[in-house]
Amino acid sequence: MKQRKGLFITSFLVLPVALYAIMVISPFLQAFYYSMTNWTGTNPNYKFVGLDNFKRLFTNELYSVYLIPALKHNAFLLIAMPVIVIALALFFAFMLNVGGRSRGSRIRGVGGSKFYKIVFFFPQVLSVTVVGVLWGAIFRSDEYGFLNSILALVGIPTKPSGWLSDPDIVLLLVMLVMIWSSVGFYLVYFSAAMSSIPTEIYEASMLDGASRVQTFFKVTLPLLFESVQTAWIYLGIIALDAFALVFVMTPEQGGPNHSSEVLGGVMYHYFSSSKAAVACAVGVVLFFFTLTLVMVSLRATRRERVEY
Incomplete structure (x- = not known):
């Protein structure tokens, strides 16, 4: 009875395990080789x-x-x-x-x-x-940039050179x-x-x-x-x-x-x-x-x- 139960469970696992090995494990092994x-x-x-x-x-x-x-x-x-x-x-x-x-x-x-x-x-x-793309538009350096538009509206100096062009803050x-x-x-x-x-x-x-x-x-x-x-x-x-x-x-x-x-x-x-x-x-x-x-x-x- 236990053997039949094991075979029944295994029959359902063979296909997903095979697909995982082909689609996931195989590319990893190829990358290691290359x-x-x-x-x-x-x-x-x-x-x-x-x-x-x-x-x-x-x-x-x-x-x-x-x-x-x-x-x-x-x-x-x-x-x-x-x-x-x-x-x-x-x-x-x-x-x-x-x-x-x-x-x-x-x-x-x-x-x-x-x-x-x-x-x-x-x-x-x-x-x-x-x-x-959305946040790139927000941080645009020209007058169409959302952040620069808001800052200009309230009288705060903008960043005409571009927010994402500043190496000190781009990663932040x-x-x-x-x-x-x-x-x-x-x-x-x-x-x-x-x-x-x-x-x-x-x-x-x-x-x-x-x-x-x-x-x-x-x-x-x-x-x-x-x-x-x-x-x-x-x-x-x-x-x-x-x-x-x-x-x-x-x-x-x-x-x-x-x-x-x-x-x-x-x-x-x-x-x-x-x-x-x-x-x-x-x-x-x-x-x-x-x-x-x-x-x-x-x-x-x-x-x-x-x-x-």
């Missing part, structure tokens, strides 16, 4: 060169001029963006679910919380390309857009997690004299720890995969002067320069960067599960 060749991307005649491409990435000045700034920018986004998104999403979710006026010992969210969730979630229905502006487009999803995500917390726990804490701030840090945050951990990992992956937004928004697709370059952009540069093997090497670096992020995050945030 990263150790001198393949140009079009020439079928290539040879195995071992780890030479990886050595060039970090030692050859012509290669490192792209890679080193990109690593720094990805590291900055990896640290800053998830922290800000999670903090904002937790704050807004807490206000929408618990931040309303209390009636005795009963608590409730703010009025119109469902409407606010829809408004915050709206950026999620837009593609990355649309988001990039890209991160701002990433935060804007991500907060809504994680607000809804944390709201769903908060709605599963029994209201009796909040009511008991309020009867004990806990303030809203104390309730958040002593009750809500510990009970949402696993949700925060998951959000951190996914946001870290998003921070490492910022290429599409950078490509659409910034001048020179990573400029000016590589001041907003990310690892995905480096891969694109080498592929378009007929250096596909080097691009695959960058992809392998990005793969291990992401894998290390996940492993370290899971290890560092390991703790006993809080039951309620």
Whole structure:
């Protein structure tokens, strides 16, 4: 009986596992292989060169001029963006679910919380390309730029040279857009997690004299720890995969002067320069960067599960 059950389950798993192996695992393995060749991307005649491409990435000045700034920018986004998104999403979710006026010992969210969730979630229905074009129009340097128009209207000096052309702030502006487009999803995500917390726990804490701030840090945050951990990992992956937004928004697709370059952009540069093997090497670096992020995050945030 158990053998038949195992065969029945296996019959349903064969096709999806095979498709996953062909569509996901196989390209990864190919990238690992090509990263150790001198393949140009079009020439079928290539040879195995071992780890030479990886050595060039970090030692050859012509290669490192792209890679080193990109690593720094990805590291900055990896640290800053998830922290800000999670903090904002937790704050807004807490206000929408618990931040309303209390009636005795009963608590409730703010009025119109469902409407606010829809408004915050709206950026999620837009593609990355649309988001990039939209914010690119906002940061335009001429009089048609929305931000410059608003500043001129209220008498504040504009930036005629262009907001996205300033190497000191272009990466910050890209991160701002990433935060804007991500907060809504994680607000809804944390709201769903908060709605599963029994209201009796909040009511008991309020009867004990806990303030809203104390309730958040002593009750809500510990009970949402696993949700925060998951959000951190996914946001870290998003921070490492910022290429599409950078490509659409910034001048020179990573400029000016590589001041907003990310690892995905480096891969694109080498592929378009007929250096596909080097691009695959960058992809392998990005793969291990992401894998290390996940492993370290899971290890560092390991703790006993809080039951309620």
